[in-house]
Amino acid sequence: MSSTQSLPISDPPSSTTGNAAWSSTISATPALRAFLARLTESTRRAFARRRPWYELIDRTAFSKPDSLTDATSRIRKNFNYFRVNYLTLLSGVLAFSLLSHPFSLFTIVSLLCAWLFLYLFRPADQPVVINGRTFSDKEILGILVILTVFVVFLTSVGSLLMSASLIGLGIICVHGAFRDPEDLFLDDQEIPGTGLFSSFTGAATSAAVADVMARV
Secondary structure, eight states: OOOEEEEEOOOOEEEEEEEHHHHHHHTTOOHHHHHHHHHHHHHHHHTTTOOOHHTTOOGGGGGOOOSSSHHHHHHHHHHHHHHHHHHHHHHHHHHHHHHTHHHHHHHHHHHHHHHHHIIISTTSSSSSEEETTOOOHHHHHHHHHHHHEEEEEEEEEEEEHHHHHHHHHHHHHHHHBBOOGGSSSOTTTTTOOOSSTTTGSHHHHHHHHHHHHHHH
């Protein structure tokens, strides 16, 4: 009479394990959490200060500038007033260019993710191990810098970003030169640095810079 012997069965790896590890990685980086919170809040406040779009395209307010000095003055005043609108327009041109070139979009997103999760916001106690080899922070930084230079200067991605930026800036300058700002309520006391990019000047940046300096 043979007895039935039960074999030890280990639980199969669950998909929640990877999610838990990912969550623990995110929660273990206060700089990343502070940066994302600051970026979200800054973006929300910046878009709350966006000017009405109908003021931007009011055809009755367009006129030819009298001189180059007048055009420069108009551009400066219009940029101070339509700052968020102009940055949104520039971001839209960049986004449209990247969406029309999926390979460039994938390359930029991959490069950005590599910087964020392999160096900037990676916990210092979690080394990068590839094929059994542990890479130091300086080696990771060198690889990312070389990869960034290659992507920006030796591929079509850099020329795409440059051309899209020039097109966006050209549209902004032409609009600012021909849009008469006399009917706008300009606030000369507006504090600089409170726009869309103020997230880079607060606690999130301090935490990120401190984390990077600790690695160097």
